[in-house]
Amino acid sequence: MKFAKLATSAIAISALATAAAARDNVQVAGSSTVLPYASIVAEAFGENFDFPTPVVESGGSSAGLARFCEGVGENQIDIANASRAIREGEIEACAANGVTDIIEVRIGYDGIVFASQIDGPAFDAFTPSDIFNALAPKVMVDGELVDNPHTMWSDFNADLPEAEILAFIPGTKHGTREVFEEQVIAAGCEATGAMEAMMAAGMSEDDAEDACLEVRTDGRSVDIDGDYTETLARIDANTNGIGVFGLAFYENNTDTLKVATMSGVEPTVETIASGEYPVSRPLYFYIKKAHIGVIPGLKEYAEFFVSDAVAGPWGPLSQYGLVSDPELAATQAMIANEETMGGM
Amino acid sequence: MTDTTPLDAAPAGKPTKSILVEDERTRARNRAEARFRAYGIAAIAIAATFLVILLATIVVRGVPAFTQTYMTLDVTLEANALDPNGTGDRDEIAKVTTFGYQPLIGQALVSLLEEQRIETPLPPPALILMLSQSAPAVLRDAVLDDPSLIGQTVTFELLTSSRADGYFKGRVTRESLARDRNLGPPHLDILDQLAESGHVERRFNLDFITGSDASESRPESAGIGVSMIGSFFMMLVVLFLSLPIGVAASIYLEEFAPQNRFTDFIEVNISNLAAVPSIVFGILGLAIFIQVMHLPQSAPLVGGLVLTLMTLPTIIISTRASLKSVPPSIREAALGVGASKMQTVFHHVLPLAMPGILTGTIIGLAQALGETAPLLLIGMVGFIASNYPAGVAEGFLDPNSAMPAQIYEWAKRADPAYYERAWGGIIVLLVFLMSMNLLAILLRRRFERRW
Numbered sequence: 024m025k026f027a028k029l030a031t032s033a034i035a036i037s038a039l040a041t042a043a044a045a046r047d048n049v050q051v052a053g054s055s056t057v058l059p060y061a062s063i064v065a066e067a068f069g070e071n072f073d074f075p076t077p078v079v080e081s082g083g084s085s086a087g088l089a090r091f092c093e094g095v096g097e098n099q100i101d102i103a104n105a106s107r108a109i110r111e112g113e114i115e116a117c118a119a120n121g122v123t124d125i126i127e128v129r130i131g132y133d134g135i136v137f138a139s140q141i142d143g144p145a146f147d148a149f150t151p152s153d154i155f156n157a158l159a160p161k162v163m164v165d166g167e168l169v170d171n172p173h174t175m176w177s178d179f180n181a182d183l184p185e186a187e188i189l190a191f192i193p194g195t196k197h198g199t200r201e202v203f204e205e206q207v208i209a210a211g212c213e214a215t216g217a218m219e220a221m222m223a224a225g226m227s228e229d230d231a232e233d234a235c236l237e238v239r240t241d242g243r244s245v246d247i248d249g250d251y252t253e254t255l256a257r258i259d260a261n262t263n264g265i266g267v268f269g270l271a272f273y274e275n276n277t278d279t280l281k282v283a284t285m286s287g288v289e290p291t292v293e294t295i296a297s298g299e300y301p302v303s304r305p306l307y308f309y310i311k312k313a314h315i316g317v318i319p320g321l322k323e324y325a326e327f328f329v330s331d332a333v334a335g336p337w338g339p340l341s342q343y344g345l346v347s348d349p350e351l352a353a354t355q356a357m358i359a360n361e362e363t364m365g366g367m
Numbered sequence: 368m369t370d371t372t373p374l375d376a377a378p379a380g381k382p383t384k385s386i387l388v389e390d391e392r393t394r395a396r397n398r399a400e401a402r403f404r405a406y407g408i409a410a411i412a413i414a415a416t417f418l419v420i421l422l423a424t425i426v427v428r429g430v431p432a433f434t435q436t437y438m439t440l441d442v443t444l445e446a447n448a449l450d451p452n453g454t455g456d457r458d459e460i461a462k463v464t465t466f467g468y469q470p471l472i473g474q475a476l477v478s479l480l481e482e483q484r485i486e487t488p489l490p491p492p493a494l495i496l497m498l499s500q501s502a503p504a505v506l507r508d509a510v511l512d513d514p515s516l517i518g519q520t521v522t523f524e525l526l527t528s529s530r531a532d533g534y535f536k537g538r539v540t541r542e543s544l545a546r547d548r549n550l551g552p553p554h555l556d557i558l559d560q561l562a563e564s565g566h567v568e569r570r571f572n573l574d575f576i577t578g579s580d581a582s583e584s585r586p587e588s589a590g591i592g593v594s595m596i597g598s599f600f601m602m603l604v605v606l607f608l609s610l611p612i613g614v615a616a617s618i619y620l621e622e623f624a625p626q627n628r629f630t631d632f633i634e635v636n637i638s639n640l641a642a643v644p645s646i647v648f649g650i651l652g653l654a655i656f657i658q659v660m661h662l663p664q665s666a667p668l669v670g671g672l673v674l675t676l677m678t679l680p681t682i683i684i685s686t687r688a689s690l691k692s693v694p695p696s697i698r699e700a701a702l703g704v705g706a707s708k709m710q711t712v713f714h715h716v717l718p719l720a721m722p723g724i725l726t727g728t729i730i731g732l733a734q735a736l737g738e739t740a741p742l743l744l745i746g747m748v749g750f751i752a753s754n755y756p757a758g759v760a761e762g763f764l765d766p767n768s769a770m771p772a773q774i775y776e777w778a779k780r781a782d783p784a785y786y787e788r789a790w791g792g793i794i795v796l797l798v799f800l801m802s803m804n805l806l807a808i809l810l811r812r813r814f815e816r817r818w
Contacts, residue, residue, distance in 0.1 A: 048754070050664065050766065052746070059583035059781065062750035066582040069753060070504040071464040078665060078766040080749035081776075098661045250779040275781040278543030332466045339500065342549065343584050 046097045049077035049324050053087020053104030054198060055250060056133060056269055057306050060340050061104055064328045067339065072327070074320030079104075084198045091309060092117035101314045101321050105307045106133065106198035114364070124312035124363040128325060128354055130334055132346035134270035134295040135202055135302045138280040143262045144184035146176075148284045151301070153180055155211025157188045160239045161221075168220040171239050186263045192238065193267055194248035202304040203267055204236040207285075210301070255279070270295065271344025295346040296336075303346065312363055322358070329354050425793055432791025435572035435587060436532040437524045438498060438561065442475040444510060446518045455514055468503035469495060472525075485560050489553050496549045497558060499526035501581070501588040527567065529586045529784035531558055535569050538783065575791060580752040580773065586784035589777070591792050593752035597667050597767030598736060600756075604671020604763070605678055605735050610728055612675075613682030620683075621690040622712050641680035648676045649741030657745060665746040665766035673745060674735040681734065685727025689720040722814035729807040733800050739771040747772045770796045 051061055061079045069076025080087075084105040091103035092113060109127065117125065137154070139146045156162050156179040162171045164179075176183035193199040212218045212235035221231040238244045247254045251272040258266045259279065266280075270290055273282055282290060285301055294300040308328070315322045327333060329351060334340050336347045348354065389397070446453065448471060450460050473491030480487060480494075487494070495502075502525040509523070510516055526532075530550040533539035541552050561567040578590020624630045652673035656662045662669050693716050701711040742748070747768045756762035768776070770792065777789040 046663070048766070052749070058749060062582035063584045065750055066585075066753065067465060070507065073461075076753040078749070078751050078753070080665065080746045080751065082746075082749075098657075098663060100664070251781065252779045272781045274548050276783065277546040277548070278539065278783075281546075332464065339584055 047319055048075040049102065049318055049321050050080075050100045051077055051102040051104060051308070052080040052082060052090055052100045053102075053308070054084040054106040054306070055081040056084075056106040056198065057104035057130070057308065059271060059343060060130065060306070060345055061308070061328075063339050063343060064324070064333055067333065068320075068324050068327050072320065072323060074323065077320070077324055083196060085196070088113050088309070089116075091311070092120055092122055094120045095122055095311060095313045097318075099311070099314075101311055101318050102325070103309045105309065106304065107201060108305070108307060109309060109364075122311055122313070126310040126312055126325075126358065126361060127364050128308050128310065128329060128358060129305050129348055129350075130308060130329060130345070130354075131306060131340065131348045131351075132295055132303045133306050133344075134290045134292075134300060134346060135199060135206075135304070136268055136270055136273050136290045137265055137283045137285070138258070138268050138273050139265050139283070140258055140262055141279055141281045143264075143281075144176075144186040146184065146186075146265055146281075146283050148182070148287065150214070150286050151207045151211035152214045153183065153211070154190075154207050155215055155217070156180070158190055158192075158238050158244045159208060159212065159217065159235075160237050161217065161234075163215050163217050163220060168217060168224065171241075174243075188243045189261055189264045190244050191247050191254045191257045191264055191266045192244055193254075194246040196248060198304070199267065199269070202302065204238075206302045206304075208238065209235045269344070270346070274344050292341060292344065292346050296349065305348075306345070310358075312361055315361060322361075325358050326355070329358060425790060425797070428787065429790030429792075429794040431536045431538070432575055432788045433572060433794075434536075434569050435575070436527045436535045436567060436569045438527050438567045439522060440472070440475050440479060440498075440525055440566070441520050441522050442471055442506060443520045444506070444517050445471060449510060449517050450514070455517075457511060457514055460514055460517070461511060463507070465503035465507050468506045471506065472498060472502055479561075479566065480557065483560065483564055483566070485557055487553055487557055489557075493554075494557075497527055497531050497554050499528050499587045500585045501526055526587045527558070529782055531555075532569075532587050533784060534558065535562070535567075536787075538787065575788070576795065579755065580750060580768070580776075582750060583780055583782060583785075586780070586782045586788060589785070589788055591770060591773055591788075591795055593755055594768040594770050594773035595795070596756060596762065597670070597747070597752060598769040600667035600762045600767070601671040601674060601769055602732055602736060604668060605674045605732060606728070608672070608675040609678045609682050609731065613679050613728075614686055614724060616679075617683045617686035617690060618712060618717070621687050622716065623708070637680050637683050641684060644740070645677050645738050646740040646744070648673050649744035651676065652741060653744045663764055663766070665751055665768075666764045667767050667769070668763040669745050670742055670747060670769060671763075673741045674738060677738065677741065678731040678735045681731035682724075682728055685730070686720070686724045689723025689727070690716060692723065693719045719816065722811055722816075726807045726811050729803055729810070733803040733807075736803070737771055737796065737800055739769075739775055742769055742772045743775070748776050770799070 051065070058079060058081045065077040065079050068074070084107055087100075087103040088105060088109060090100055093099055109125070114125070117123070137146070137149055153176070156171075156173060157176060160171055161168050162173070162179075164172060173179055174188060175185055176188060177185040192203055209232070218231050218235050221234055222228060226234065245257070247257065251268050254266040254268060255272075255276060258264045265283075268280070270292070273280055273290075284290075288294050288300045290300045290302075295303045308325075310321070310325055331351065332338055334345070334347055334351060338347070341347050448467060449463050452459060470491075473495050476494040476497070477491055502523075505523060505525060509521070528550065530539050530544065530547065531554065534544070534555055535558075541555055544550055544552060544555065558567055574588065574592075575590045576595075577592035578588065579593040581587075581589035620630060620634065652669060656669045656672055657664060662672075697715050697719065698711050701715045702708070706714065746766075751766050752768035752773055754765065756765050756767065774789050774792040774796065777785045777792060
């Protein structure tokens with residue numbers, strides 16, 4: 024009797040599995056930076072259309088794109104969110120698994136800001152050089168390239184507060200880290216003349232560029248592999264701490280954080296859109312063209328995402344902190360025509 | 368001579384060693400015992416303090432999530448905005464998206480302020496920010512349900528935005544809002560006056576327990592209900608797989624299997640399996656159930672399968688223990704009157720062992736209910752728990768989250784209001800876990816037999 028019951032229940036479950044095989048909701052995975060925006064769009068999409076609310080998983084840009092490239096079919100995700108552009112290697116991996124027609128959609132820009140405890144030392148204004156002087160392993164002191172001797176911000180810039188250097192930066196698995204290295208550390212490296220000094224010391228230009236991206240490892244710069252909430256917790260515990268956040272996260276936590284200007288520009292949606300604020304990056308999502316027409320609502324979701332009402336300057340995404348893309352109209356046309364990458 | 372003197376002196380000293388009088392050694396032993404008792408009490412006190420701090424923190428931080436601030440608002444559903452052609456056709460009306468409803472709410476707020484004689488420097492688009500972004504959807508759903516509402520003035524109870532709600536809960540202050548981009552002190556002035564006139568009030572929020580997850584921009588409307596259903600379906604899978612498999616395995620091992628190296632090897636490995644970190648089962652589930660067997664991502668069925676692997680050792684170990692505790696005389700008596708081995712087990716041993724098996728199963732299920740790590744790997748974290756499953760099959764196969772995964776997800780979202788909801792979710796989860804443990808205790812008390 025018992026075994027008979029067990030067998031029937033097993034059969035029933037497998038029957039269920041085949042009965043509901045046809046998927047009717049859009050599935051999205053990828054960057055945790057894009058997740059808030061994607062969830063806002065998915066929710067509004069579910070409210071306004073007769074399609075079920077799309078499912079948005081987090082896990083990071085690279086993980087999302089890796090899953091995106093696993094193949095075509097109902098068991099595969101339809102859209103990958105990414106806080107960076109897809110890489111050549113990923114396009115090749117996609118192609119190897121039969122994912123050839125990919126539509127790249129840029130949804131807007133995300134500002135990256137430096138913030139500290141609201142009652143902490145007056146970290147009000149930074150330049151890339153300041154950050155480089157504080158966090159690089161080798162810096163220029165009196166015209167010579169030496170191992171970073173700085174322990175206080177005031178050591179190299181009298182305008183900065185006399186406080187211990189302690190920075191919480193995104194870990195290497197985050198897309199934000201790349202932006203931080205290239206747009207802040209490397210810029211500071213060039214501005215302070217450290218790069219020139221490295222090349223004068225016999226490094227090739229490529230090596231010097233790579234060396235310029237490095238961050239000191241003596242504990243004054245702490246990699247945060249978790250989310251911004253973890254960075255926030257560290258800032259809460261360290262009066263002297265400086266954290267790297269996304270603009271939207273900062274704007275949700277203005278009661279505990281204060282933001283610093285970069286090269287004299289305050290980070291706001293407006294200054295980032297105009298390009299005055301120097302540290303920002305585009306956000307993307309990628310669509311499998313082969314799934315359009317197979318998964319109901321996929322194209323509608325993508326069109327809804329970049330519509331003026333949603334991603335435009337007055338839409339809910341902008342209200343949450345996304346810097347809207349001035350070329351949104353071109354993106355809308357691209358989705359309408361289902362133009363894939365590489366002009367195919 | 369010098370040797371004998373102490374011997375002679377000894378009897379004289381002896382009477383002092385009465386058992387009624389403590390000597391140095393006894394005192395030392397008594398002190399040691401008193402110290403040990405003090406250590407024990409201190410250990411219990413420390414544990415109790417931690418428990419009290421933990422529970423107090425959870426309650427203090429989580430209870431606000433169960434209430435929410437609502438605004439009562441009369442909204443005129445203007446026909447020329449919602450149904451410009453006057454067709455009354457549902458499909459036509461559905462073309463007006465939630466964005467089309469926002470101006471109506473703005474208008475309604477303006478007239479409410481006029482009626483209450485509240486003056487404000489804020490324009491209508493800024494006034495809307497006091498209300499949740501779910502408000503237009505509430506209006507639209509009402510209109511789609513009953514298109515005849517168009518043209519009328521209808522009273523709605525709308526959620527206020529998370530910042531406004533935080534103000535009434537004391538989480539947000541005027542100072543902390545001074546630099547907020549969306550809500551500022553002028554909004555709070557209005558809210559204060561509306562609260563006085565009874566248009567804004569904070570009350571119990573059932574939607575937190577029954578509702579679905581919400582996006583990052585509207586924490587005020589997020590609920591744990593859908594992920595609770597996800598957990599429920601997962602527990603069904605765990606129960607219906609791990610109970611029969613676990614009980615069958617333990618009966619065979621305990622009653623039928625020959626004692627040899629092979630069965631010893633299996634026994635050792637079951638104990639080892641119980642000690643495997645749960646994240647390992649998650650990776651296994653991802654590799655086998657999703658990548659090889661192509662079961663759907665984020666489905667409670669897969670979550671249930673993974674948790675089954677995790678629960679099996681617990682059930683097997685507790686079932687074997689309760690089978691062992693049935694005295695051999697029962698088996699011998701049954702065999703003696705001519706029962707077969709199987710009849711002995713199923714008619715006599717198993718019923719007597721049942722309370723222990725059930726207790727073990729419930730505790731195993733409670734463990735599985737609170738488990739988060741393996742679910743992270745099979746895609747149950749993110750903005751998942753947004754749809755109620757349409758039926759039983761969908762319940763197993765449609766993407767869903769689970770209570771602990773939902774709490775984890777809330778804790779890492781940007782808006783501090785989600786942090787409060789994470790604590791609230793912990794209370795709900797704890798209530799479930801405690802009632803399951805209570806049920807296990809009751810069953811044991813009620814049915815357990817001692818020999």
